[in-house]
Amino acid sequence: KCTQGEGIVFHRLNGSAIHPLTSGEAAKERKATNHAARDCQTGSLSMSRVEGKVVFCETRDKKTALDLQVYEVINNGGLGIIIENDFLKRVANYYGGFDIATTVISTKESLKLKDYLKSTKKPIAKILPTVQIGNYKPAPEVAFFSSPGPSASSPDITAPGVDILAAWSSDERFTEASDRGYTIDSGTSMACPHISGVAANIRSGMPSLSPSGVKSAMMTTAVSTNNAGGPIRTYNGELASPYEMGAGMVHPAGAVDPGLIYETTMEDIRHFLCYRGYSTSTVKALSTTASPSFSCPPGGANLDRISSLNYPSISVRVSRTSRTVTRRLTNIAATTGEGTCWVYKASVVGVDTEEGVVVKVVPTELSFAEVGETKEFSVTFVRSNAGKKVVSGWIEWTNPRFTVRSVFVASMD
Numbered sequence: 001k002c003t004q005g006e007g008i009v010f011h012r013l014n015g016s017a018i019h020p021l022t023s024g025e026a027a028k029e030r031k032a033t034n035h036a037a038r039d040c041q042t043g044s045l046s047m048s049r050v051e052g053k054v055v056f057c058e059t060r061d062k063k064t065a066l067d068l069q070v071y072e073v074i075n076n077g078g079l080g081i082i083i084e085n086d087f088l089k090r091v092a093n094y095y096g097g098f099d100i101a102t103t104v105i106s107t108k109e110s111l112k113l114k115d116y117l118k119s120t121k122k123p124i125a126k127i128l129p130t131v132q133i134g135n136y137k138p139a140p141e142v143a144f145f146s147s148p149g150p151s152a153s154s155p156d157i158t159a160p161g162v163d164i165l166a167a168w169s170s171d172e173r174f175t176e177a178s179d180r181g182y183t184i185d186s187g188t189s190m191a192c193p194h195i196s197g198v199a200a201n202i203r204s205g206m207p208s209l210s211p212s213g214v215k216s217a218m219m220t221t222a223v224s225t226n227n228a229g230g231p232i233r234t235y236n237g238e239l240a241s242p243y244e245m246g247a248g249m250v251h252p253a254g255a256v257d258p259g260l261i262y263e264t265t266m267e268d269i270r271h272f273l274c275y276r277g278y279s280t281s282t283v284k285a286l287s288t289t290a291s292p293s294f295s296c297p298p299g300g301a302n303l304d305r306i307s308s309l310n311y312p313s314i315s316v317r318v319s320r321t322s323r324t325v326t327r328r329l330t331n332i333a334a335t336t337g338e339g340t341c342w343v344y345k346a347s348v349v350g351v352d353t354e355e356g357v358v359v360k361v362v363p364t365e366l367s368f369a370e371v372g373e374t375k376e377f378s379v380t381f382v383r384s385n386a387g388k389k390v391v392s393g394w395i396e397w398t399n400p401r402f403t404v405r406s407v408f409v410a411s412m413d
Contacts, residue, residue, distance in 0.1 A: 003113060005082065005103035008130050008163065008184055019079050020053040021125035023117055027055060027076075035060065040069040040081075051077030054101075054125045056113060059085040074100055080127045084110040086236075087144060101127040138228040140249050142240045147188055155246040156215065156313070157222050158232075159198075161191030198252045205256050206332070212264035213332070219247040219312040220261070220404045221254035224394075242392050242407045247313060259342070259402030260329045262312045263374070270294065272309045277301035314395070314408035316381060318357065324380040329397065329404070331368035341369040343399055346377070350393030357391045357410055358382040366397065381410045388412070 027049035028037035036044040040057035041064055055073045059066075066083065073081045080101040105113070117123050143162050147155050168183040199214050209217070224245070226232050232240045232249065266289055273283045274296035284290045307316040307325045316323055335341055346361040360380045368375065379395060389412050397404040 001112070001116070003105055003109050005105040005109070005127075007103040018124045018126050021056065021117070021123040022049060022053050023056045023114075024058065026117070027053075039064045040072045042068050042072055045072055045076045047076040053078055054080035054082065054127065056082045056110075056117065057084070058110070059083060059087075062087070070100070070102055080125075082113070082125070082127070103127050135227070138226040138230060138233065140226060140232060142232065142234045142244050143186065144235045145187060146244060148244050155244075157195065157219055157247050157250055158245045159191040159194040159250045161188055161194070162186045164190040166190060195250060198250055198255055201252065202256055209261075209332070210263060213261045213330075216261040216263070216312040217258040218250055218255045220406060221251050221258050222246070222248035222405070223251050223254075224248040224407075241390075242313070242409050247405070247407045257333070257402075258404065259331070259333045259399075260344070260368075260397065260404045261332055262310050262327060262406075263330045264310050266290075268310045271297065272306060274300075275302045275305045312406055314379060314406060315411075316408065317411045317413055318381045318383055319413040320383075322380055322382040323410075324378050326376055326378045327406070328374050328376045329366065330374045331371060333368075333402065334371055335369065341367045342402070343367045344397040344402070344404070345399070347396050347398065348393060349396055349405075351391060355388050355391045356383060356385050356412060357388075358384050359393065359395075359408070359410075361395060379408070383412060 023038070024040040024045060025034055025038045027045050028034065029044055029046045032041075032044035038058045039061050040055065041061070045055070050073060055078045057069050057073070059069075066085065069083060070081055078100060081103075083102070083104045084107055085104050086107050140158070140160070142158060146158070146161075163184050163186055166183060166185050168181060168185075170181060195218070198218060202214050202217055203209060206213075224232055224247075232245055234240050234244055266287060270283050270287055270290060273286065274280070277300065278286075278296075280294070280296045283296060284294060303317070304323070307314065307323075308327075310328050314325060314327070316325055329344075331342060333342060344366045346364045346366075348359045348361065351357065351359055358381075360382065362378050362380070366375045366377065391410045391412070393408060395406045395408060
């Protein structure tokens with residue numbers, strides 16, 4: 001029988017194609033506990049029972065480090081390792097690159113393996129080299145190491161960061177040396193260069209676009225569906241919320257032609273700081289470009305007005321019966337001819353009446369005749385009943401060519 005695992009396995013087991021198989025518990029060192037041996041924890045395995053075999057290790061203790069499991073098998077002469085771990089199963093590079101063949105299987109698949117181990121006195125196994133699965137579905141999904149909120153700005157957007165082929169230093173003073181000059185790595189440090197590349201591509205076509213405009217272009221064109229046509233999910237199969245994926249997965253082709261942008265000016269940032277409770281003198285000290293006449297709006301700290309920062313997403317707290325925020329959209333797309341204009345219509349997506357909030361956009365139509373023209377609109381969140389504590393969705397401005405999407409999250413205090 002063949003059990004499908006995940007991994008990046010370039011190592012081929014030497015000798016015969018099939019090798020003896022044992023479990024960590026069956027290969028227990030005399031003084032070790034059954035629990036430690038099942039997880040192949042450091043010092044728990046017996047060399048005489050591991051040497052020359054493929055070892056099956058569980059991960060009941062979530063604090064057990066995968067690399068320590070692998071090295072425990074290696075140090076005792078094991079030829080390969082099969083690890084049960086639902087948590088790391090989707091991030092293959094975490095269990096690739098070792099000196100022995102390594103693969104990870106799900107708890108569900110491990111039940112079959114456990115039954116097999118009990119059914120015979122001489123279990124056998126082999127770990128096949130990695131086979132790439134093209135057009136894997138569903139993809140993308142949010143990895144466990146992603147940087148979740150809740151926050152008005154965390155995360156902003158999602159980018160590829162799992163099992164990325166990356167350049168790798170051969171200087172062991174700075175990193176674990178690689179004689180190949182490359183490795184396959186995962187993390188937000190892998191997602192960062194993807195986003196940076198998209199930003200550079202946007203600026204190459206629109207060199208005068210501000211940093212906030214570049215950010216808006218990426219966020220308002222991001223996608224929230226996977227390649228199977230369903231909503232993006234997390235690594236454990238749950239629906240990904242804006243607190244986990246932000247505006248969605250970056251869409252490089254769409255980001256270079258967003259139609260409209262949310263321009264966040266320095267004045268917006270200064271007022272944001274004022275509403276957070278900073279004094280005028282402190283804001284001026286932080287913002288050296290503030291004019292001498294700048295002063296914070298009267299009233300001091302105002303947490304309600306913070307949500308009106310002209311940002312591509314909306315995070316709002318609805319502590320009363322309703323709450324209104326404002327946004328400004330700027331046109332950066334040339335019209336099709338003299339006397340023509342872009343007309344956008346607003347819609348609210350992803351919210352129904354049963355969720356306890358009604359979302360209203362005013363006006364429902366915006367028109368732009370010139371590049372650089374700016375229009376303002378408001379979004380009002382009205383509590384209708386005792387529904388969900390957190391409601392999320394999108395404000396979409398659409399015309400036959402463009403769709404400008406702004407994700408929102410409303411917390412019902």
